[in-house]
Amino acid sequence: MSGGDGFTATHWGVYRPRVADGRLTALDPAPWDAAPSAIGRSVVDGIDAPARIRRPAVREGFLRHGPASRDGRGREPFVELSWDEALDLAARELDRVRREHGNAAIFGGSYGWASAGRFHHAQSQLHRFLNCIGGYTAHSDTYSLGAGRVLMPRILASMDDLMLSQTAWSSLEKHCELFVAFGGLPARNAQVGSGGASDHLVKPALGRLAAAGVRFVNVGPVRHDLDDVAGAEWIAIRPGTDTAFMLGLAHTLVTDGLADGDFLARCTVGYGEFRRYLTGEADGVAKDAGWAAAIAGVAAETIVTLARRMAGNRTMMNLAWSLQRAVHGEQPFWMGVTLAAMLGQIGTPGGGLGVGYSVMNTMGSGRRRVTGPRLPQGRNPVDTAIPVADMLLNPGASYRYNGQTRRYPDIRLVHWAGGNAFHHHQDINRLVRAWRRPETVIVQDPFWTAQAKFADIVLPATTALERDDIGGATGDRFLVWMARALDPVGEARDDHAILAGLARRLGVEDAFTGGLTTEEWLERLYEECRFNAPVPLPDFRSFLAAGLAEIPLVEPEKILLQAFRADPDGSPLPTPSGRIEIGSAIIAGFGLPDCPGHPVWRDPAxxxxxxxxxxxxxxxxxxxxxxxxxxxxxxxxxxxxxxxxxxxxxxxxxxxxxxxxxxxxxxxxxxxxxxxxxxxxxxxxxxxxxxxxxxxxxxxxxxxxxxxxxxxxxxxxxxxxxxxxxxxxxxxxxxxxxxxxxxFTAPLPPIRAFQPPRFVGRP
Structure with missing residues (x-):
């Protein structure tokens, strides 16, 4: 298929590929992008680097002895095979495990950042395939936002709704006076978007806010996490003490008579019980500025002064996602919502609450919710799902999650397409031990990451530049036609083609492909997106010719929870009470010592x-x-x-x-x-x-x-x-x-991470 201007979308920007003699020589940033990411330059030398997987490969011990050799993962050389041999072997293992142990013994591992393309989205492709063969054990939540995704729907709204509804930067530029960033506001994070980042917004927006006179306060242990605003104030609290610091702010609001009683009465539930905890009536410990200062490692006067400034100005509070990636990570998010409610500015122009303004490029874009093309994954007949947490070392063990008692499944096969568990998962030495427990590990990836080196069967996948696709994130400026620019490196195949080959061997090819070619899928998914979009979009052929479809801005400016503030009864929140739940009867009913029914301070130690x-x-x-x-x-x-x-x-x-x-x-x-x-x-x-x-x-x-x-x-x-x-x-x-x-004084060991594994001949 052909395209207009030859753009490609990556998670970190839109570029025009330059190709000479079949090789990529440059990725030129889109001309409209005011703050393009430099990461695109890494693709130029990285796409065909030595780390590229060029042929299907099987670990030597697995080829000789099958699952009995799994202690050799990460240690043994590989044998390169033909595609037919590798797919036959992978299909036999998938079929053996589902017959002998059931589909719940298959873990469909994947993460959503493999490609900005919406059809060649490795996670969607893999999950669709596994659903076609009877289902799989899935993961719930994410490493990025595990605590937030469970907590926030109980007390405010789902994280997806909050991310798509953040107050627009344009509103902040006009109305905000004080921006308090808990955990900083690093623009480096906002280089990216889940389906692409076609026009980088955050760094220019921060510059406009600063020029408009907005004052920034960075509350966190790293000044560099708000380097993009010259002159930002820095309150260097101890890591993990944000909840205590916010409790001290809240106590000051109460003692100074600055808490917004009208907003709390109209728009929240559970404040009375929380207030008794805050003032010490419940446990004998007042969570005042002095108490908080001793924990956070700052002066009490710093806390008192900031609380008064926040109450006296139009203030936007932002909670960085990093706050909830810690023990008791639910508490800083819950306390942040509570503090914002006490200030009473939620739903006002330029004030209130943000949750992750600099996490992704689309935060605060103000654009309409045009959901990009989505590959239907089908229904998973297996109801087993785990949070992103320990599983492989504890089959059958029970654990608590979101008010339920669950058991870890007995995973016999891991099939992973896109992502790198040896990057995302904590305690790698423990992960290595766990990774050798399943009988079979299948990995599809373009590169020899550690996860591929610790696999049994490795299937080389194409990169975004080696296939046609459509990029576009909800809230982003453009849908982008990603025209194929290069031939696949080596024998790499698209994830869809790889899985279609497995589906053919397992008798479900028609169910997986839907009887459509890749080109037909792309047209179908785009037209479905166009039909459901709240704004007019060109038809597929016009989109193909132009290479882009622009999403208009929202008018008037978007303000998070504005309708709820104006009429809590007519526009209730999707919480059990319809209000902001400072106190949650449901969470309290779970009886969890480490997460009671309202925000609390728990010492990480x-x-x-x-x-x-x-x-x-x-x-x-x-x-x-x-x-x-x-x-x-x-x-x-x-x-x-x-x-x-x-x-x-x-x-x-x-x-x-x-x-x-x-x-x-x-x-x-x-x-x-x-x-x-x-x-x-x-x-x-x-x-x-x-x-x-x-x-x-x-x-x-x-x-x-x-x-x-x-x-x-x-x-x-x-x-x-x-x-x-x-x-x-x-x-x-x-x-x-x-x-x-x-x-480190010993001789420096060589860096071998980017080298392929050792290959040997067929045994």
């Missing part, structure tokens, strides 16, 4: 999942500026950011001096879970006692044959805890890692 952690430094793992998650870590932009080939880590000069560490030194970061190497960056833009490193460095064990090996490359999940936020949500707790750091 009391969490059983952190027992034995005694490092003096708190490690924070943030989203990277030079890649999306672990995607294209092997590309030029990411590699250029490394220090001696290792991921950079921020250290306060005082902490570094106490340990004899200089700027640019390679350091070893460690705790009882494991250890990794990183390159030291000394900065006073981080609170003493805190370290910060980006996630996404490809796992690179120095000695793959030895469990617990040092990671040479800088993967922070070597030391992060694999424990749930609470029994309510069981979310990710990566931000609750305590570590020690020391200068």
């Amino acid at each position: 009391d969490h059983p999942g952190l027992a034995g952690d005694d490092g003096p430094l708190h490690l924070l793992s943030c989203q990277p500026a030079t890649r999306l998650h672990s995607q294209y870590d092997h590309g030029a932009v990411s590699r250029e950011s490394k220090i001696a080939g290792r991921e950079p880590i921020r250290i306060h000069p005082g902490d570094a001096a106490a340990r004899g560490i200089g700027d640019g030194d390679v350091v070893r970061v460690f705790n009882r879970r494991g250890a990794f190497l990183a390159g030291a960056v000394l900065t006073d833009g981080i609170r003493p006692g805190v370290l910060q490193i980006a996630t996404g460095a490809w796992y690179d064990p120095v000695d793959p044959a030895t469990d617990g090996s040092l990671d040479a490359h800088g993967n922070p999940n070597m030391v992060t805890p694999d424990t749930g936020t609470s029994a309510l949500a069981q979310g990710c707790s990566a931000q609750s890692a305590l570590v020690e750091v020391e200068r």
